[in-house]
Amino acid sequence: MTARLLDGPAPSAGAESLGDHRARLGDLPGRTERSHLIPLLDSAGLLGRGGAGFPVGRKWGSVAGRAKGDAVVLANGAEGEPLSHKDRVLMASRPHLVIDGLELAAEAVGARRAVLYVGSEHAQARAALERALAERDANRSRTLPRIPVSVATPPVSYVAGEESAAVHFVNAGDPRPTTVPPRPFEKGVGGKPTLVQNVESLAHAALIARFGDAWYREAGQAATKGTALVTVTGGTRPGVLEIELGTTIGEVAQWAGVVAGEGSPVLLGGYFGGLVAGADAWGLPLDPAVLRGHGTAFGAGVVAFMGDETCGVTTTARIMDYMAGSSAAQCGPCVFGLRSVADASARVATGQPRQDDLARLRGWSQSIAGRGACRLPDGATGLLASSLRVYEADWASHQHHRRCSVRRGAARAAS
Amino acid sequence: MSGRRALDSGLRLEIDRIACDAYGTCAELLPEGIDLDEWGYPIVAPGNVPLHLVDHAKRAVDACPVLAMRLVRAEASASVPIPPPAPVLAVRPDRTEGTPPWPPRPQSRAPKRSPEDRRRR
DSSP, rough: OOOOOTSSOOGGGGOOOOOHHHHHHHHOHHHHHHHTTTHHHHHHHBBBBBSOOBBBBHHHHHTTTTTOOOOEEEEOOOOOOOTTOOOHHHHHHHHHHHHHHHHHHHHHHTEEEEEEEEEEOOHHHHHHHHHHHHHHHHHHOOSSSSOOOEEOOOOOSGGGHHHHHHHHHHHHHHOOOOOSOOOTTOOOOGGOEEEEHHHHHHHHHHHHHHOOOOHTTTSSSSSSOOOEEEEESSSSOOOEEEETTBHHHHHHHHTTTOOOTTTOOOESSSSTTTOOHHHHHTTTTOEEEEEEHHTOTTTTTTEEEEOOTTTTHHHHHHHHHHHHOOOOSSSSSHHHHHHHHHHHHHHHHTTTTTTOOOOOOOHHHHHHHTTSSSHHHHHHHHHHHHHHHHHHHHIIIIIIIIIIIITEEEEOOEE | OOOOOOEEEEEEEETTTOOOOOOHHHHHHOOOTOOOOOOOEEEEEEOOGGGGGGGHHHHHHHHHTEEEEEEEEOOOOOOOOOOOOOOOOOOOEEEOOOOOOSSOOOOSOOOSSSSTOOOOO
């Protein structure tokens, strides 16, 4: 079985109540067992699910190991990635599992304050979490020490989910990334060391606390163990599903009703991710370690099937435009670089390329990464580089012949 | 950072990308280690500053009009070991709702601030 986070009632049934949640999963273990939670997360091998895949136990340890003072925990449910829906599905259907994880994290790192950071567009998720907090207030379990939990709702923005941006928003109402260091685990909310952890990661931690590291590692078919939520799009039956890590892209394609698209490229990770050629993709396991070895990333668990009828150049140009528009307009290489990338991509896509557009796109795909306060430029240009590779012939056809092989005619602006 | 073999200073240049405003002073004072892109923003050569360039690097740091550059001690980067892949077995996925738009539609809104609007020197 793969359903763990989403075991129990169907997510479409709405938020699970506190009573149902406790009846189904039981209480959290006692204080002595909970005091070993960080090493337990380490041995489980749980990786963060916000996109970067950093080991969760190590992240908690870096806040718990501070020299003095108290700390803050922030559950990151911003989910600004346009192709990802898994965090909002989790928050809306399993709010108590997320809050269990948040409270466990707060106890483990010695935090005396916690923040639920939920994208303002995720109205259902926010309502479910607020209801869940009220239920817990009215029916307090004596298991965990009580700490104040506040809800922060950043405006719709791609970069608001970046961890320094989350801290910046809670501190100053400004959801833009800040220069690091200092990183949030050193100096975050209210100047205190702050653990910023994706909501799915927290929910996994709440299950590992109950059932253990060995249980967690029973799932997982390739290198990385456990299950993960993924958002699948592009087939006839898209949706959010929980998979064992290591499930192949071909198996997910079958689930999503992708038939004709076999052999067409797949976008993994999200707008931050990378395209993989269809021929390589079908047998590829959805596993962070394996995907990294293939020059792509598990990211936030997005699997988007491009299909044969989709022009890769046009799609890439739209994503680049979105990324340029998502820039927080703080760092020069991002402001000027991503806008230039978006404009040149749009010209090539619509059959109006300048002579050197494609060559310049190739250059920018390598020269902009690593030169922003956050990793938005890295994500955007990484996706661009993968598109230039996977759709090489299509880019060349658009640039040199002003022809789109998908539309089988002149490249032009989409209607 | 330079063509010949150079002694490593153990220091590297770090740029505050938010503060940087493309004055270009750093590239003038440390051309061996800093290049400018087409918009005037610095591209720092990979690796640590060679020992014989440390004085020049310090001068470049001090001369930045917006104090956007620092010389910091380089740390060894930690890496997570990657275990080898294992064979793939069967799967029983469980469906939920949720379908984002795909492929993306054109964006209609204007960027928050166009490059032309941005204050230049």
